[in-house]
Amino acid sequence: MSKIRRVDCRLVDLEPETLRTDASQTFVRQETILVTLTTDDGLTGTGYSYTIGTGGSSVLALLRDHLAAVVTGQDARNVEALWTRMLYATRATAFGVLTSLALAAVDTALWDLRCKRAGEPLWRLAGGAHEGLPVYDTEGGWLHLTEAELVENVTAARRKGLRGAKLKVGKPSGTQDAARLAAVREAVGPHFELMVDANQSLTGAEAIRRARLFEPYDLAWFEEPLPAEDVAGHLRLARSTSIPVAVGESLYSAGHFAEYLSAGAAGIVQADVARVGGITPWLKVAHAAEAFNVKIAPHFLMELHASLACAIPAGMYVEHIPQLGAITHGSLRIEDGCVIPPDVPGLGIDWNEDAIADLRVA
Known part of the structure; x- marks a missing residue:
């Protein structure tokens, strides 16, 4: 016992x-x-x-x-x-x-x-699917930053070897968002991944309109374009654009993810272990996504999601957004743009x- x-x-x-x-x-x-x-x-x-x-x-x-x-x-x-x-x-x-x-x-x-x-470390006990996964940056893409600051931050992330960067969108007009995105794409070239995140701020019609403006920039995904409860709206958007639609940080149960997956309304799943109720339901969501041939790019909690994303076959990316530096010893190991999950017994967080x-x- x-x-x-x-x-x-x-x-x-x-x-x-x-x-x-x-x-x-x-x-x-x-x-x-x-x-x-x-x-x-x-x-x-x-x-x-x-x-x-x-x-x-x-x-x-x-x-x-x-x-x-x-x-x-x-x-x-x-x-x-x-x-x-x-x-x-x-x-x-x-x-x-x-x-x-x-x-x-x-x-x-x-x-x-x-x-x-x-x-055993978490990444192995929970599945052991990957010994490392690519990392993308979020810290350099916030909405208040100027176009020049975005370009500087994203090019710095590329120089550090990270594999992509996410920009916040939701400016008053879609042309403002598109202009910022165009400047960053021109600066980093075609082989660096870019993602955008609207944080549930758009209507269904406006999301479709902005997706068409964003399509020339070859985005990895369009994140949280609509309120999370609007499954039908996400489905209409997914059917209207070539950009994968990413959802998950604001879904709080495995059942809600099932709605999105069965409807075909999610191209990328971004389950957050804290918001979905823990590792136990998170793994269920991850394996359900795999059954629908959908990849996982978890939201936030990089110190924990580095292990979980590496545990499961559908793991795609880990979001680089430092969270726990003030109350932990050490930091995650990143090599050649990929995070290496902690290999010590437990969650791998040294409080x-x-x-x-x-x-x-x-």
């Missing part, structure tokens, strides 16, 4: 490493929710999730008031059973983002325990407990 004897829940606020703006919001701060599980056989596992400015204290309350008691005394090895148990204990608020974030914090801690017990204590707010 490996019963859970202690559940510690913490919240830390992290300042963004750079100003981050998109068509919908400004990234004010990152509320990082940490859960550490201690078992009676002497192991500890730490997992986490996050918000980008609000709701962290609500997730923490859900964990402390409800989910901690659900897993205490249970066998930590029974990961699927515990995930289901937590889901049914919070059925009144599932599926939704706050519940998914809370589930993810516990579930990632359970997987940390599982990997440590097996003496800096002194820094966490300094930044802890609850």
Whole structure:
């Protein structure tokens, strides 16, 4: 047996490493929710999730008031059973983002325990499909940046050996977006991948219009063009353009991904392990995508998604957007534009407990 004897829940606020703006919001701060599980056989596992400015204290309350008691005394090895148990204990608020974030914090801690017990890194225990995957940059493509700054940032990413870069779109007119994109494409040439992200800011008609403006620039994908609940709108867009439509960061259940995949409304899946409820459902989404011959390029959480994307056959890209530098030791290893997943037992995240204590707010 490996019963859970202690559940510690913490919240830390992290300042963004750079100003981050998109068509919908400004990234004010990152509320990082940490859960550490201690078992009676002497192991500890730490997992986490996050918000980008609000709701962290609500997730923490859900964990402390409800989910901690659900897993205490249970066998930590029974990961699927515990995930289901937590889901049914919070059925009144599932599926939704706050519940998914809370589930993810516990579930990632359970997987940390599982990997440590097996003496294996996450990327191998969860599948071991790739020893590395290409990395694309997001930090240089924010919406507030000038055209000249975009060109400078994206060419710098190419010089560093990264394989692509993502630009935020959603300016008042499509011609503004297209002009910025044209300047970057001219600067980096035809062999460097470019992606765009509208952050759910467009109507269906406007997304189709802008996709036609973007098509000459050979984009790897058009990300979150419409509100996430608009499956039909994404399907109409996918049928109207040659640019793959990417969705997933704002989908909070495997069932919602199933809607997109079965409809043919997603060309790229961007499941976020925190927002979908943990590693357990994330892997289900990833294998479902593979069954539909759709690739996975996870959203955010690069320190965790580097391992998960490498674990599964459908892994495509890892997004370079540093998140945890202020509360961890070391950084991900990137060689020749590819991230190499951590090869130590567990999630592969080396938490800096002194820094966490300094930044802890609850």
